[in-house]
Amino acid sequence: MPNFPFLLILLTVAAVSGDDDADPCAGRRIHIRRLPPRFNTDLLRHCGAASFPLSDPSSSATSAPPCESLANHGLGPRTHPRTRSWYRTDPRLFEAFFHRRVQEMGCLAADPADADAVFVPYYAALDALPYVLDPALLDASGSHGAALAEFLARDSPRILARRQGHDHFLVVAGSAWDHAQPLGPQESRLWGSTSLLRLPALANFTFLTLESRAWAWQEHAIPHPTSFHPSTLPLLRAWLARARRSRRDTLVLFAGGAARPSRPNIRGSILAECANRTDAACVVVDCSNGRCARDPARYMRPMLRARFCLQPPGDTPTRRSTFDAVLAGCVPVFFEDLAARRQYGWHLPPTRYDEFSVHMPKEAVVFGGVKIISTLEAVPGHEVRRMRERALEYAPRVMYRRHGSSEELREAVKDAVDLAVDGVLRRIRWRTSALEEGRPERMYTQEDESVEE
Numbered sequence: 105m106p107n108f109p110f111l112l113i114l115l116t117v118a119a120v121s122g123d124d125d126a127d128p129c130a131g132r133r134i135h136i137r138r139l140p141p142r143f144n145t146d147l148l149r150h151c152g153a154a155s156f157p158l159s160d161p162s163s164s165a166t167s168a169p170p171c172e173s174l175a176n177h178g179l180g181p182r183t184h185p186r187t188r189s190w191y192r193t194d195p196r197l198f199e200a201f202f203h204r205r206v207q208e209m210g211c212l213a214a215d216p217a218d219a220d221a222v223f224v225p226y227y228a229a230l231d232a233l234p235y236v237l238d239p240a241l242l243d244a245s246g247s248h249g250a251a252l253a254e255f256l257a258r259d260s261p262r263i264l265a266r267r268q269g270h271d272h273f274l275v276v277a278g279s280a281w282d283h284a285q286p287l288g289p290q291e292s293r294l295w296g297s298t299s300l301l302r303l304p305a306l307a308n309f310t311f312l313t314l315e316s317r318a319w320a321w322q323e324h325a326i327p328h329p330t331s332f333h334p335s336t337l338p339l340l341r342a343w344l345a346r347a348r349r350s351r352r353d354t355l356v357l358f359a360g361g362a363a364r365p366s367r368p369n370i371r372g373s374i375l376a377e378c379a380n381r382t383d384a385a386c387v388v389v390d391c392s393n394g395r396c397a398r399d400p401a402r403y404m405r406p407m408l409r410a411r412f413c414l415q416p417p418g419d420t421p422t423r424r425s426t427f428d429a430v431l432a433g434c435v436p437v438f439f440e441d442l443a444a445r446r447q448y449g450w451h452l453p454p455t456r457y458d459e460f461s462v463h464m465p466k467e468a469v470v471f472g473g474v475k476i477i478s479t480l481e482a483v484p485g486h487e488v489r490r491m492r493e494r495a496l497e498y499a500p501r502v503m504y505r506r507h508g509s510s511e512e513l514r515e516a517v518k519d520a521v522d523l524a525v526d527g528v529l530r531r532i533r534w535r536t537s538a539l540e541e542g543r544p545e546r547m548y549t550q551e552d553e554s555v556e557e
């Protein structure tokens with residue numbers, strides 16, 4: 105059969121050139137908008153908080169990030185000289201890190217006319233700090249973002265006008281609730297929040313937030329950053345293997361504020377039940393007064409030894425601890441859907457929550473007499489193992505790998521940034537196709553954008 109090898113070569117050549125025709129960047133080209141440094145890198149100078157007299161270092165909401173957190177493009181310093189994957193990450197510098205990751209993406213378009221989406225590298229939550237920390241600026245908090253809007257309208261206005269802003273997206277390192285105050289009269293302004301998400305000029309942008317409002321059309325939640333940022337596939341696999349074989353003698357763990365609340369709520373019920381137990385059924389890691397900030401060992405070690413990690417709402421429904429738990433293979437226990445299921449649909453498939461988490465309605469616990477510990481004690485061991493295995497399968501989707509990661513890792517898993525960008529591109533495609541078809545009303549009918557895996 106002398107022709108056979110030749111045929112094989114022909115087929116191979118055909119296959120290769122076929123691949124060349126399929127443009128891997130089709131529909132995925134991102135233009136990074138060039139902004140003056142006052143909208144991003146200059147804002148990193150807020151670190152240290154020296155300029156804000158009110159700042160209280162124990163509370164993340166009322167202080168500026170410490171300057172050492174700027175290391176590694178906002179991931180912070182490593183927790184330990186020998187560790188390669190763990191950092192003292194301050195979530196308030198997430199905007200700088202996300203910017204770095206977009207800069208290293210494969211399909212960047214230098215010319216905005218070629219782009220499917222426009223990334224605006226504005227460090228929005230850092231720019232909000234003066235308004236939320238300086239009492240003199242309280243009445244001005246409605247102007248957070250106004251300078252950016254003015255710049256985008258004036259500088260190369262065609263970029264913004266091309267799709268009326270529907271192809272623009274940016275990241276806000278915080279809860280949408282903190283930036284959604286009505287642009288109303290000054291008397292009613294709330295301390296600690298701004299109106300960025302209400303600015304009419306930015307109304308068509310997509311905002312990636314760490315927590316979104318339930319009905320909001322313009323924002324989408326992406327996972328809170330944790331402290332785990334591996335840069336190679338073996339480092340990721342080594343961690344997952346450790347979480348898989350870890351001995352778990354603790355039944356439930358709660359890491360959070362350990363002061364009993366004055367009114368009955370789910371956190372109070374958890375603390376009361378745990379205080380009642382003398383055995384190892386329940387462990388409370390006290391994270392009040394910023395004790396756990398930038399110290400992941402404090403809660404990650406106990407999480408590795410626990411079977412269930414409780415995720416009650418705090419000041420707002422979502423918490424970073426949910427993602428720490430998924431990474432640790434500690435099955436998360438949710439008390440309301442707003443805690444995660446109705447937030448992170450691009451990263452964790454909403455229809456699969458039963459497979460990797462436990463849902464216990466908070467009303468049943470606080471007012472209905474349902475006991476958390478005995479309910480979880482009754483879950484059979486093989487069920488717990490199955491949920492843990494599933495949580496660890498999803499772990500790579502909610503982690504933020506380090507910038508400059510190995511090609512092997514980049515090709516093996518989509519991490520939280522990759523999935524966020526995929527989600528944004530899907531959404532922008534939906535909106536721009538509605539515009540192009542001359543049916544702009546169609547883009548307000550929010551299709552279900554969640555992933556189904």
Ligand SMILES: *[C@@H]1O[C@H](CO)[C@@H](O)[C@H](O)[C@H]1NC(C)=O
Nearest residue numbers: 268269304305306307308544
């Ligand atoms: C937002 O989009 C709508 C519909 O395309 C358009 O009418 C409106 O002018 C846009 N707003 C801004 C500020 O560009």
Ligand SMILES: *[C@@H]1O[C@H](CO)[C@@H](O)[C@H](O)[C@H]1NC(C)=O
Nearest residue numbers: 373375376377378380381475
């Ligand atoms: C604490 O234990 C007592 C005695 O077993 C029980 O009656 C009570 O309901 C428990 N309290 C909580 C909050 O679980």
